[in-house]
Amino acid sequence: MIREDALAGLPVRGALPVLERALDAHGAAVLCAPPGTGKTTLVPIALAGLLESGGTGTRGRVVVAEPRRIAARAAARRMAWLLGERVGGRVGFTVRGERVVGPDTAIEVVTTGVLLQRLQRDQELAGVGTVVLDECHERHLDADTVAAFLLDVRETLRPELRLLAASATTDAEGWARLLGGAPVVEAEGVAHPVDVVWAPPGRPVRPPHGMRVDPALLAHVASVVRRALAERGGDVLCFLPGVGEIARVAGLLGDGAGAEVLQVHGRAPAAVQDAVLSPGRRRRVVLATSVAESSLTVPGVRVVVDSGLAREPRTDHARGLGSLTTVRASRAAARQRAGRAGREAPGTVYRCWAEAEDAGLPRFPAPEIKVADLTAFALQAACWGDPDASGLALLDPPPAGAMAAARSVLGAVGAVGPSGRATDRGRRMARLGLHPRLARALVDGAPEVGSRRAAEVVALLSEEPPREYGDDLAAAWRTARRGGDAYGARWRAEADRLARSLGGTGSAPGRPAAASDDAVAGFVTALAFPERLARARGGTSYLMVSGTGAELGEGSPLRSAPWLAVAVADRQAQAASARVRLAAVVDEATARTAAGHLAALGEEVRWEDGDVVARRVDRLGAVELSVRPLPEPGPGLVRDALLEGLRREGPGLLSWSRDAAALRQRLGFLHRVLGTPWPDVSDTSLLDRAGEWLEPELSRARRRADLARIDAGECLRRLLPWAAGEAARLDELAPERIEVPSGSRIRVDYSGEQPVLAVKLQELFGLQETPRLAGVPVLVHLLSPAGRPAAVTADLASFWRDGYRAVRAELRGRYPKHPWPEDPGTAEPTRGVKRRR
Structure with missing residues (x-):
């Protein structure tokens, strides 16, 4: 039975007629509705035609896309409850690894990643009448991509498909333009008032740096939580940037908080997430990441404590390293977080920063397309038929450099051809729902080590194991296999999914299924991240194939490994080396196999340690595998090395007599005073024109000593303006x-x-x-x-x-023998002393 009383109390209901008319007239709309108005729950029910008892959704299925699994499950359960039924009836959901729908499902809540995969398989979205993009303000890359694909579908295949972009805080005008001038519908909320308490730390704290958050700030956040428990009633929801900070604050609160402390994040078990979304029997403190910002209501919350921090992805394209970094939360995020306190009753938000700092916060979060690794996006675009994404309707275009790096990776793993179009292999990889690097490891690793073992390692790589598992990937694999924790359960479910997607369990004779965990983990990881293969160079230091240094933590069990396949590493700004977080042991043969496209055997002649060094080098990227002297290097290579030496050390490597140095100064004077045709003889210009004035002497030189025998003055005369006829005036002008x-x-x-x-x-x-x-x-x-x-x-x-x-x-008194006439203008010049009379 429909819970009419609950539906009637949702403020967005008053905006439904306007919203329906906007969608009927334009086929697209933007809905701005404050938290708690029913935007995520009532609107899909209305659009599916289920508000009347017994409604069956004759308008076509409504698909609601949420940015996170926890939000998708919660929204589906809430809608099913409002309709008086269980999930799987008229309301269902699909997230990665879990699908609960039935033949009568009229509303399906999915993650944006699931919808992206579905669009690649079925561009028409047969049977779907409306797609709701919820929480579009968060600007996740999958959500932006889904919006672009849906607009393409509307334009070319399904003009009748209705699109709704919904959020509590968003760039409404930008989304309206993107949706072709769609109308903006605003729903007035009856949000309860939320008092703001500014609670900055008493002493200055260090700003976030990379993943590091000053422990003093976390201690302050814990103290503000205790203050909120003492000053206000109801449950407390505290926002922190990541899992580590949640654990730290939970430890600081301990058993003396006087309330049940719950930890909610993307890695939390589904049972814990569900428990948070149900009323508690005693007072609660919920420590959460940004997953709790939107799309779900935590019952009983009257107080929010906001640390003011968030995590955003960053990618070092040159080194192939990606990481999360801690940033100040945007003003939009702060509004979303504060709104959690007023969902059910008047509330309070304690903001752990000064009011004066608030205006300096960014207005919205950074769009993920601007800062993230775009390899998966580039593969999706290639499979869609638009390799450079130039034809996609996006709020922000992808950065050219990031797209070039992404296409380079896709080409290396065989996902795209020379034209940038997706290959059959690339389309198969895209269907796996993995980052292309991991898809390559699964597809190429399974025939070698068996589908099950490859799937298990890739599942480890797709969601980094907890830090307490250690930095040895093979050991983490064994820990996950033993189970007993939430991560182990999620890992096993994902491994099952990946193994099913491959089928078969065979392995090639060259790497039998009986191979050790270390060998399998290393091989599969190397396939995923060949640029991160690293060879030891002493102690805990390694050099990656990409050229980046890497360091193991003290006490790491991997320290004695001659080679590592690095799965997770991050490099802080200004740091000389990356810190290895997770890696597996490999041997050189495995490294050569996995990174064969980076192997090179050739002659290298370069300027090194002050002279020409010629050698034959077998290398894997930046790692030199073997080096032998090269007795007869090619003249062109030697010449280039000598020029490099001149660029590094300057023209002083040549022989500069006093006359030669004087000639250079004379020419410099004339160029400065008269300009063309007198030559520029600065170091930079001389080196740029080395081929004009140092030949043929330079081509005959073989080493540093030969450069020292080149008469720079004689060579420099070749730059005089002979053709202009001015060279003859050198002695006249200077x-x-x-x-x-x-x-x-x-x-x-x-x-x-x-x-x-x-x-x-x-x-x-x-x-x-x-x-x-x-x-x-x-x-x-x-x-x-x-x-x-x-x-x-x-x-x-x-x-x-x-x-x-x-x-x-x-x-005159000091030099009496020399003339000092009173009138020097008429006196006779002299070199010596006075003449004797």
Whole structure:
């Protein structure tokens, strides 16, 4: 029997007529409804035509897509309860590994991942009349992809298919544009008021870094939970970024919290998740990740404690490493979290940050398509027939670099061909519901080690085992096999699913089913992550095939392994090496087999340790397997190595005589003052034009010593502007020496911004105007008879008129044998002392 009283109390009911008209007129709509209004439960029931008793859903099945399994199961159970029946009747659900539907099912709640797989198998979605994309504000990659595929289906195959994007906090205008100008329907909630209590830490705490959260902040969160229990009634829902932080706060609360402490996250057993969604017999503290932000109501909650942190994926495409990182939660997430406190009655949210910081939070979470590994997305797009995703309607386009990295991985595992189109193998991999790397490991590993064993290892890789299982993958496999915990149960169910998807249990003669757990775990992991194969280089340090360093934790049982297949590693910003979290032992033969596409045998000639090194190298990516000297390297390779040496150490490797250095300075002066056609002779330019001025000497050189014998000055003259006819003017525009009135030829110093002429003062008697070179006045350093600076001027006439008297008064007594006439402008220049009379 339909629970009319419960349905009547859902505020979204008043918006249903407007919503129905919008969908009938446009075929798509955006629904914005606050938490607790019935957006997730009543709307699908209405769209399926089940509000009337005995309704059978004549409008076609309604599929509701939720971002998480816990939300999908909870929404289905809540709708079935509202209809007065059990799940599997008119309301059912499908999540990975579990399907509860029946012949009369009119509403099916699925995860977005399940819907994505279904669309690839049946683009028309036969029998489906409406698809509801719930919690679309979270911007999960699967949800964005599903929306794009559904829009494609509506445009080409099923124009009558109705689409509804629903959320409590979302970019409504953006979704409306994406859905072709769809109307936005807003449902007014009767959300109970929620008081905000700002509860920042008393002392500064370190900001999150990678996966690390300052223990002082977690201790503060635990203290705020105790404060909330003392100041407010009802259950407390506390939001934390991850499983580790939940366990830490639970430990801090201990048995003295005065309430039952429950831990809810994606890895929690279904029984625990279900228990949280049922009223408790005693007061409860529910410690949860973002899985509790939306789509489900935790009964009895009147207080929310928000740590203000969330986890987002990050991918280092260059190193092939992906990880989660801790970030400040967005304002949209904070609103969603606070709304949990007002679902059933007035409530309170304690925010563990200062009110002044609130405006600086990001408005919405970062779209996953902008920050995540796009390999699975790229395979989905390729199977859909749009390899570069350029034709997909997406709120945010995928970053070009991330897509290029994804296509490279797909090509390496044979999932796409040269054109980017999915191969038959790629389509088979996509149907497995795994990341393409894991699908490759399953498909290629099963014939070698048997379907069951390959499936078990891949199931371990698809959901990282608890940290207490350790970092040895084979040992973790044995622990999971023994069972006894929630992870073990989930692992076994996923292994069963994967084994069924393959069929058969045989293995190839080369790697029999009797092979050790270590060998099988290592082989399958290496197939999944060939770039993360790593060879020991001493102690706990390893070098991955990708070129990234890796470190094992102290006390790891893997320390003695010569090779590892790394399953999980993360590299913090500015860290020199990645930290290995989970790996399996392999041997070199396995590494060569799994990463054969990265193997290379060739001649390497490069500049190393200050000279040319030539060798024949057998390598696997960045790992050198064997090295032998190369007695006769190719001249072109040697030339490239010498150029690399010049780039690293500069033109100083060549022989620069005094005249050669002076010529370079003269040319530099002319280029600076006159520009073209006088050449740029900076280090960068000289190295860029090495082929013009260092040949053929460079091609004849074989090592560093040969470079030192190259006369740089002679080579440099090749850059003079001979073709322009200006080369002959070099000595006119920038002479090496200038003749002064005494008859001496004085060398000009061009090393500074202005040419410098350093000459004894007596040799310039009678010279009224300062010499100019290429239009630039020379800076004259007037020297005493002993060669020490007496004055500096770029205006001789002014010096003779104003400055000379002071110099004469100071120096004539010190150098009485030298002439110091009163009128230097008419005096005879001289190199020596006064003439005897």
